[in-house]
Amino acid sequence: MLEVRNLRRRFGGVLAVDGLDLDVGRGSITALIGPNGAGKTTSFAMIAGFVRPDSGSVRLDGTLMTGWAPERIAAAGMVRTFQVTQPFAGLSVAENIRLGAFLRTRQRRRATAEARAVGTRLGLGAWLDRPASALTVAGRKRLEVARALATVPRLLLLDEVMAGLNPSEINEIVALVREVRAQGVTILLIEHVMQAVMALADHAYVLAEGRLIAQGTPRQIAADPRVIEAYLGHGAAARIANG
Amino acid sequence: MRRAAVPLALGVLALLPFASSSQFLVTLATLTAVSAALGQAWNIAGGFGGLTSFGHAAFFGLGAYAAAILQTRYGLNPWLGLPAAAAVGGAAGWLIGFSAFRAGLRGSYFALVTLAFAEAFRVLANSLDITGGGSGILVALHPAPGNFQFADRRVSYALALLLLGLATGAAAWLASGRFGAQLMAVRENEDAARALGVAVVRTKSATLALSGALTALGGVLYVQSYLYLDPGIAFSAERSVEMLLIAMIGGAGTILGPLLGAIVVHAIADTTRSLIATPGVAPMLYGVVLLVIVGVLPGGLVRIVARHA
Numbered sequence: 001m002l003e004v005r006n007l008r009r010r011f012g013g014v015l016a017v018d019g020l021d022l023d024v025g026r027g028s029i030t031a032l033i034g035p036n037g038a039g040k041t042t043s044f045a046m047i048a049g050f051v052r053p054d055s056g057s058v059r060l061d062g063t064l065m066t067g068w069a070p071e072r073i074a075a076a077g078m079v080r081t082f083q084v085t086q087p088f089a090g091l092s093v094a095e096n097i098r099l100g101a102f103l104r105t106r107q108r109r110r111a112t113a114e115a116r117a118v119g120t121r122l123g124l125g126a127w128l129d130r131p132a133s134a135l136t137v138a139g140r141k142r143l144e145v146a147r148a149l150a151t152v153p154r155l156l157l158l159d160e161v162m163a164g165l166n167p168s169e170i171n172e173i174v175a176l177v178r179e180v181r182a183q184g185v186t187i188l189l190i191e192h193v194m195q196a197v198m199a200l201a202d203h204a205y206v207l208a209e210g211r212l213i214a215q216g217t218p219r220q221i222a223a224d225p226r227v228i229e230a231y232l233g234h235g236a237a238a239r240i241a242n243g
Numbered sequence: 244m245r246r247a248a249v250p251l252a253l254g255v256l257a258l259l260p261f262a263s264s265s266q267f268l269v270t271l272a273t274l275t276a277v278s279a280a281l282g283q284a285w286n287i288a289g290g291f292g293g294l295t296s297f298g299h300a301a302f303f304g305l306g307a308y309a310a311a312i313l314q315t316r317y318g319l320n321p322w323l324g325l326p327a328a329a330a331v332g333g334a335a336g337w338l339i340g341f342s343a344f345r346a347g348l349r350g351s352y353f354a355l356v357t358l359a360f361a362e363a364f365r366v367l368a369n370s371l372d373i374t375g376g377g378s379g380i381l382v383a384l385h386p387a388p389g390n391f392q393f394a395d396r397r398v399s400y401a402l403a404l405l406l407l408g409l410a411t412g413a414a415a416w417l418a419s420g421r422f423g424a425q426l427m428a429v430r431e432n433e434d435a436a437r438a439l440g441v442a443v444v445r446t447k448s449a450t451l452a453l454s455g456a457l458t459a460l461g462g463v464l465y466v467q468s469y470l471y472l473d474p475g476i477a478f479s480a481e482r483s484v485e486m487l488l489i490a491m492i493g494g495a496g497t498i499l500g501p502l503l504g505a506i507v508v509h510a511i512a513d514t515t516r517s518l519i520a521t522p523g524v525a526p527m528l529y530g531v532v533l534l535v536i537v538g539v540l541p542g543g544l545v546r547i548v549a550r551h552a
Contacts, residue, residue: 048438074440082438088431099428102421103440111421151439 100150282489282501298357304477306459332459379473494543
């Protein structure tokens, strides 16, 4: 469904992303992981149109989207959330979600009804009429997902939705992401929380220092010496193997 | 009940001058209505859209000059000044907005750009032949309904109310519809709005165009009632400031705010003028009132009368 080829971006002297190739199959949950500074967020920003790549291509269902503005990509069905949550702070939770719904309908009544339905489904029912600024961190993460879902995306890009949550909140979001996939939305997620990746992803890509160093099922990834070294430092895999 | 009380009171207040033969009352009401309409036009961009302009006199002046030039130089019927001014003001709003927003200018940078445009227009109007330069344009006195000049001032007042109704209708449309929802989302967080499919530059440019068109119509009403225009009147910084002051004192981003703001500002202006002869006292008082409002009632006066306005 999503085909990313040879995506590259340099910031000054730093090659943030160096030739990323990535595929997301329809109906799958795919994860992009890697240590801090690996280039995950830049990759995401390029896929969603927020950062222009120096070279490479992004295709959604065969349509070349490289260089499109974010709003055009969103309208085409690929919608992202933000790691640092970006609520419309002065608006209510329902109004926040309604903005997503307005991408697919001009009618206020319909957009409002859909926003409330999506919000309730994502566990924000009690918060719908309160200002978005009153939400907890976990609530804001839910709001990010709810707003994106209200646009009825084909592909949802989740940027570290688990970051900053406690273990029980993480379990709730994991269940939520599964439910979203069950409703037919394909998901690409960036994640730091390995527990979540292991539980959710069908396929994972590992990025380190801008390069793809491994890919496979979460189980294969977790056993890959290159991945262990990228996370824990040079020689770590050998030390672990030697006990 | 309480929600309906304020619009109702304002409605009665607006109709009062029609029943009166007092020239003073009608003149005061006309000035207040025009100020409220201009404040509302500013509010559409500055309040609902967060596009804080310091140079809305640019649109007022362009509209006024469009109307004055078309009738004095080209002999067009003055009524045609209305659509012409709206078109000029709208186009200017869109162009200024598009170029500033495309360049990513926001907040105080955008405010300075609008200020610069108003000043540039003033300098241009001072030096061009078609605007009559510094000596301005005099519209011949010829009261007749077909000539957009009225012997009965109450007709001018009715037109001012009509413009106010138009601007307030536009604000109400923003407060309730899809475009307004997208605009307010852009005001709160541009990146998040883009991620949800909102074309940010287009939304903001269209808003400034709407605001500019309404402001330009105010310029036409000015020309038709005073029959004289010069660059200082058309593009004065005081006009820009008064527009934003009225919206902010009353409550920026609300439908009723500019109406309340205009009433309060005119009450202050006329009271001080009758009590103190020294010029410049009223603007100083505006400043004090604005400081008090920002400090004590950041949402504006409208917060007192309607908690959810």
